[in-house]
Amino acid sequence: MKTEELLLKIREQKPLVHHITNWVTIYDCAQAIRSIGALPVMAHAEEEAAEMTGISSALVLNIGTLTTPLLKSMHLSAKRANEKGIPVVLDAVGAGATPMRSEAVKDLLDNSKIDVLKGNAGEISSIAGLQAEVRGVESGTIQGDPRSAAKELAKKLGNTIVITGKEDFVCNQEKAYAVKAGHEMMGKVVGTGCMAASIIGAFCAVEKDYAFASAAALAVYGKAGEKAAAKTKRPMEFKHCLMDELNEIDGKGTTMEGVIVATD
Amino acid sequence: MKTEELLLKIREQKPLVHHITNWVTIYDCAQAIRSIGALPVMAHAEEEAAEMTGISSALVLNIGTLTTPLLKSMHLSAKRANEKGIPVVLDAVGAGATPMRSEAVKDLLDNSKIDVLKGNAGEISSIAGLQAEVRGVESGTIQGDPRSAAKELAKKLGNTIVITGKEDFVCNQEKAYAVKAGHEMMGKVVGTGCMAASIIGAFCAVEKDYAFASAAALAVYGKAGEKAAAKTKRPMEFKHCLMDELNEIDGKGTTMEGVIVATD
């Protein structure tokens, strides 16, 4: 029930979601936001980043093609978002693959409240201090349990941690959810991870319980993926279909029952 | 009749259209140019921007993800375009949303001849000095009449002003057109506004009456949108269909009668 309500809220309020993101999937992030019913804006110059955040309802940061000037703008925008009390989502793309990315994430976590920290198992494990291989932007072998590490990290940071994968995992210091939705087709196409962070941004813009909002976002996104996969198994066709399912999904025809499950 | 002739001219001459544009829709702008039958080139380094303009037939500037280095290259390219006598189209994406964007537009208008200034109602109103809300890159509430303001601005600048919307409006100091084409689907997908500016650039490359060329561009673009919308109501599918209709449209099977209407 609540998931559907959040979806309706997004479509009524049309929150502006400011992105400072990467150049590979910047279009996908913008269109995902538009498809779900919110308004995207991309602005990364340090001269205007904070001001754009100031008129927005959520901030989504993505380090997929990070540079030092981009990182500076991310700090300025995150600071403004914190002052304004709007959610900050950080998609830690490639954290653990190079020192620059790992340090950038640490730097952002140290200097701002990152309300939702999202990554794949390798990225989150690496941030949490486990030995984890990250091949470019892909998760490799991990020493230890990513979910336990995420829960420790959420406690330490007082925020929400999201691990995306076959089954998504969302936790804060009080609770944890498994999100049982999605399709393996989502792993065959570039951009699905980045779009997930954007959709999380849109949901957090309308719901202060960021852990639940993140789980709801992933539930809706995963269901849209399932619908798209029912129509095609060709990756690019699937991707465009996924975006169009995001536009059409209303949470009514699609049952959300059993998708978000409280877990340890 | 004349609209169809311009379309033929583009396909015969294949003008090179130089863009300094944003990272969200840079692909869409390039492909829109290719689909309409012209040649795109994107080059934004200050070391080569003016030289690339020097071998081109039109220059399209778009401030969607503006930075200070990009703005510098825009100035260099606009100057060269003015010297060479080729049209400069400026898509004032987000003007009014932040001071940086508003000042960049003012700066470009002060230092170069911007032959065609294009925006949505909020952006143009804001540039013309009305109180206008711009939510990121979306038009919000406006105090006053955008069309009157555009006509005043065209007189002051001695150029062509384009306001895109449900019905597009084009004016210079002597005349004004309403363009009655397009489909609401064009508002559901990211990139249609940016592509409109690119198409205007291609038409202005082959016709010195920039007001008519802009109206003709929007007529053809709007008709392509209608054709695409007749095939699908799914946003991403629609967008790709729109690009393919641009490739196929010949202005013969499609009547352009009554699309471009002289107005006050």
Place this chain on the structure above:
Amino acid sequence: MKTEELLLKIREQKPLVHHITNWVTIYDCAQAIRSIGALPVMAHAEEEAAEMTGISSALVLNIGTLTTPLLKSMHLSAKRANEKGIPVVLDAVGAGATPMRSEAVKDLLDNSKIDVLKGNAGEISSIAGLQAEVRGVESGTIQGDPRSAAKELAKKLGNTIVITGKEDFVCNQEKAYAVKAGHEMMGKVVGTGCMAASIIGAFCAVEKDYAFASAAALAVYGKAGEKAAAKTKRPMEFKHCLMDELNEIDGKGTTMEGVIVATD
């Protein structure tokens, strides 16, 4: 036979292919790599470029929207790739169109081993010292024979040269291939040239005979283009279809016989 084996090797080894590329087709390059079965990573900051190359199996450089900082990162990454012994592919987009691009290519060739230098006839001719017109990123009129010039250049540089076109041409100092595959639809859509370079990168990651690997890449890519063109003649639909054919092609159902032909 060997072409199919390379395709299998890519899908088994999933080599990481690092790109420093342009902003127009950056998504297409990433997805082409994913579709063929390898892993893409895009990283252009000078602080991490060489490190990302250090964990990769091939490096693809593309100067389509070159800037001075990007060029610096390309040098750092090419140097690391040379030290590591992994292949470096350079797509010389727009070489000959502006001095900046021509000089950047010269600079890269002078300071690193560029294992595969790829361009259209105009770009390669211009690099080889012929009088050649390059209209933005399109090949224009050329004084002389591009293939002879390419063979001279390959001898001088001790590397592989690729000229893409209606029939692709690949040579090193010992041999030359004509690749008889592809479809004119590939020329109607932005991004096909850039994707070709990415696919070459993936093949060179698994085969040290870079001339044959390049020819095999173009053979598979061309065949995928033919399959896509058999399904649609609409440019954007074709492009997405091409990417999906890259995902499906196995070199078994598709005969590769007669596609790669030894030539003078």
